[in-house]
Amino acid sequence: MCSRENRGEPPPPPPTSTDPALLLELKTRRPPSLLERAGCETWSVDFSPDGAWFAWSMGHGIVWVVAWPLDSVDGQDGEIDRGDKSFSCGHPVWGLAFGPRPSKSQRIGGKASSRGSKKLLLATGLETGVIKIWNVLTGEAVMDLHGHEGVVRDLVFPQNGMLMLISSSRDKTLRIWDLAQKGKKVQVLSGHKDWISSCCVSSDCSMIASVGRFDRMVCLWSLRSYTFIKNLTGGTHKTLYLMSSCDFSPDGAMLATAAFSGSSWWIDLWDPYTAEKLATLADYFEDYGQNQISAIQFSPNGLNLSIVTDDRALRIWEPGKRGMVMQTKRDRESNGLCCNYHPQGGVVATGTRDGHVRFWRAPTVVPSLCHLCRSILRHSTSTYQIEALPLPKRISEYLTYRTIPERLKTCCSSSDDEEWESHTV
Template identity: 45%
Template sequence: MAREGMEAERDVPLLLAELRPGQAQQFDWKSCCETWSVAFSPDGAWFAWSQGHCIVKLIPWPLGNTKLISKAFDHRSCYVKPAEVRSRGSNLKEKTLDCGQIVWGLSFSFSPFLNRKRLWATSGTQEPCSDFSCLILATGLNDGHIKVWEVETGCLLFNLSGHLDVVRDLSFAPNGSLILVSASRDKTLRIWDLKKDGKQIQVLSGHKQWIYCCSISPDCSMLCSTAGENSVLLWSMRSYTLIRKLEGHQSTVVSCDFSPDSALLATASYDSCVIMWDPYTGDKLREFCHISLLPALDYSTSDDHLRSLRSLCFSPEGLYLATVADDRFLRIWALELKAPVAFAPVTNGLCCTYFPRGGIIATGTRDGHVQFWTAPRILSSLKHQCRQALRCFLTTYQVLALPIPRKMQEFLTYQTF
């Protein structure tokens, strides 16, 4: 695949800002300070930070009006102009959610169909939202519960119970249907319908170990789940049945993410490899291996664990991947290259996520900190935009059935890396 748009930079991303707890915690829970999850709202107006010790911070974005920044944004960044902060609405206030349990997973969704009577009752106000579409945040907790909050008011809407162990990850269906998938250490995935007052509509069993991650494809047709196993499970979001098992990793698979057009699935493992799959056929398209980035980093056999991956995510335009590993580096990969195009030192990194409009990556650490980094920005080619537009509604099998040249089929199915 030819390079898309402008040439990507091959340098260290700039550290734009860092969030740290504003004061020392009252708890002496050394093992509970981790930031296991961070998330941007779909519209980019809010940032959710699981800062440890049962606390989630809801912070208006950009970060110009928060008191938690220990390092100010670089003055060259267009995201931090004071005028822009004011124009985004001075009525947005930082909120603190006390979840009562260690928070492991976070997921945002808009809720145009939520029962407004429930919102009125829980918020205690006449009008809970400025319009019919309220922003909500789901939090997965250590005791197996899931608490769902209304962001604008900070009110608790649901307290879902059913899991028997830690809720490690959460994923809302991107279509706004308010279907929520939860992944737990009890080795099950559970499907919840918030339109029906949080009714549990399905339990998916198939993993034999703790489940680490779950991800719903942008077209809402598939669900991917990873556990303490070498394999990955793909489920149908229509019938809630197992589609296939993907095998290729040599160790525990800990993270997964779909590309924005649902045509690719990336999985990351403790074996220090990222595998790119075609989720429709189960074919392995390519593999990214974490190797030494600098001469000073000489990995020996005894230090293989230092390359264990923790998290990955696709960029919004679908041409890059970001990964966080135990070797204390954030890497950014272009899909068509074998080596990272950018990397930065992230100490004790656990999670990463892209800003919805690109250009920034947030990483969370074991120390309860969050760092924001610049990410390569490129202008997607017309070819890639056309491919994405087609793949949003055509499966791989449908593309292969089209009466078009083979090279075009290979391009549309991402086989020309």
């Protein structure tokens, strides 16, 4: 554990800002010995599954976990113990994740908060390849996982409530750890030819997706048999390009990947079952040259996609209809490295290169009945099963996300929900 002086103090009130979307910002107060030194970057942030806690790697091997919402004790002047904790990992932290994440049935059936439980795990991936598991509520180190030979870049707990952790590393492998066995039972997935930048797990816990930084590979793996399924190709992009991030939609029916070709960045939306490219979000980014995309993530309702880039802290797109719905002001001095939605939506946290964290007000979108039905159906039904059903063409295309414009521009006028609803009347 590190002292309160070394970890810094986040100011709970909102910062002075001309950006109306910015809710508040956490800034670290570093000792003079750490000022101007490399290693202060916030490479990863995460909310606990119930949204009661927020964790961020604030640089120099320190992770801070704070109770959410941050303004819950405004005006108390520190009289109430919020339970905030810090963890000294000894080495730079590149990835972190709360877990295990409860399944949908568990979330629907019970509303117990992690603050009232006895155990909340936090996994931290270090530059040395070690993964440290912490009990957030007691502040104790539970176990260390050894095996990776490079930086642990990403960590994911599946949403089935099991004590299982997926890690990706610069050693070109993914590892699946059984924490119930203290990490002694490990599955190793090999196939990438270079660093693995990011990994994610589908909501039904059937697939893992991973992107290689330099090998142009988007790999899909079976989480049930621990085998390689397929590699999604880059389509029309023939030049050398780099992959940076990936994320499944909440229903698992779409996979978003971000890549860079040397002159521009783009985001591809894939059908993970058929390997079909559904759409490309690229026209907007080509106007801004070589601004790299650091991270992407779908909103909890699946309607929006958050994008962190070099020139701005955050962009938010609505792929199905309007295109881009929000962008923050240009800020190259404190550019973003990661992002994460609050489980209930409404707030997006972004980590910056200077070690700070910003919380942004996400656009409020009320899902249509059509979208809710599609999300529930696609959570347990593959594209092949949908196509086998005797459905009208427009309904089948809507359920398989083929109504998204192939080349999504800044503003799209089509309304897929209205088309489907008019067809069903």
